[in-house]
Amino acid sequence: MNSLSNISCEAVLPVTELKSTDEIERSIQKKYRKYLWSPFIKAAKEFSLVEDGDRIAVAISGGKDSLLLAKLLQELQRASRTEFELVFISMNPGFNSENLENLKKNLDHLRIPCEIYDDNIFEIAEKMAKDYPCYMCAKMRRGSLYTKAVSLGCNKLALGHHMDDVAETVLMSMFQMSKYETMLPRLKADNFDIELIRPLYYVEEKDIIKFTANNGILAMNCGCTVAAGKTSSKRRETKELIRELAKSNPNIKKNILNSTKNVNLEKILGWKIGGKKYGYLDKY
Numbered sequence: 001m002n003s004l005s006n007i008s009c010e011a012v013l014p015v016t017e018l019k020s021t022d023e024i025e026r027s028i029q030k031k032y033r034k035y036l037w038s039p040f041i042k043a044a045k046e047f048s049l050v051e052d053g054d055r056i057a058v059a060i061s062g063g064k065d066s067l068l069l070a071k072l073l074q075e076l077q078r079a080s081r082t083e084f085e086l087v088f089i090s091m092n093p094g095f096n097s098e099n100l101e102n103l104k105k106n107l108d109h110l111r112i113p114c115e116i117y118d119d120n121i122f123e124i125a126e127k128m129a130k131d132y133p134c135y136m137c138a139k140m141r142r143g144s145l146y147t148k149a150v151s152l153g154c155n156k157l158a159l160g161h162h163m164d165d166v167a168e169t170v171l172m173s174m175f176q177m178s179k180y181e182t183m184l185p186r187l188k189a190d191n192f193d194i195e196l197i198r199p200l201y202y203v204e205e206k207d208i209i210k211f212t213a214n215n216g217i218l219a220m221n222c223g224c225t226v227a228a229g230k231t232s233s234k235r236r237e238t239k240e241l242i243r244e245l246a247k248s249n250p251n252i253k254k255n256i257l258n259s260t261k262n263v264n265l266e267k268i269l270g271w272k273i274g275g276k277k278y279g280y281l282d283k284y
């Protein structure tokens with residue numbers, strides 16, 4: 001076993017015993033309708049994420065976000081007139097046996113018929129980029145999931161990124177890379193004939209945590225050193241910053257996300273389209 005897979009982290013712990021599958025499924029439409037179902041539907045409609053004839057691979061990491069993503073898409077399939085197929089896939093990057101057993105237990109209890117396949121990216125990421133393996137790991141994970149989804153005949157791959165991930169990404173681009181851009185809710189994959197969709201785009205992480213903890217689900221919290229808080233992570237710093245700012249501005253995450261819908265190009269110094277750079281002085 002490699003060291004990335006063998007560290008425990010601050011957990012989202014259940015605050016009750018595990019609820020029955022029926023109860024958990026019902027809670028999506030009842031107790032959490034406003035916080036989970038409605039924002040999920042809003043994003044699905046606004047960005048046409050799910051369409052007739054789609055065959056969607058749902059990427060399950062075993063964490064709280066993708067478990068909820070699977071349940072929401074199953075519920076949509078049950079409730080909507082749109083005809084689409086779902087295929088659930090989980091890449092085992094070298095999880096320890098405890099995590100793997102828990103993942104299988106959760107999939108079984110939540111009635112998610114998921115194929116778990118091995119791709120030992122932890123070991124490779126750690127060898128190639130020992131101090132900051134995140135980037136390498138994420139890149140390899142994306143390639144692995146695209147390849148698997150395409151091999152299963154899927155035209156879309158659904159990921160569990162949520163509103164907090166989006167807001168953090170916008171700030172990280174500005175603070176770390178001096179550029180303004182966001183994580184898109186739907187995009188064509190580079191080098192693969194597949195689209196990536198993010199149906200939790202408008203769902204807040206705190207509501208996913210409530211759903212998970214109050215239904216007694218012990219989701220996988222992290223399978224690696226970085227998520228366990230052992231290595232410096234810019235994302236963690238940014239999350240902390242937004243949390244701090246939200247104390248005086250509760251709308252901060254929504255505002256950051258919405259700012260990417262309201263870019264006033266007349267008050268921007270420079271921008272890029274199709275790899276070409278433009279500046280506001282071009283028209284003078």
Ligand SMILES: Nc1ncnc2c1ncn2[C@@H]1O[C@H](COP(=O)(O)OP(=O)(O)OP(=O)(O)O)[C@@H](O)[C@H]1O
Nearest residue numbers: 059060061063064065066089090091158159160161
């Ligand atoms: N090992 C994996 N197998 C399949 N899908 C994965 C895997 N790891 C990540 N994903 C997909 O990529 C998304 C983003 O990954 P990330 O590691 O940022 O997860 P996260 O924000 O902790 O979400 P989650 O709670 O679902 O783990 C996940 O929600 C999931 O859809």
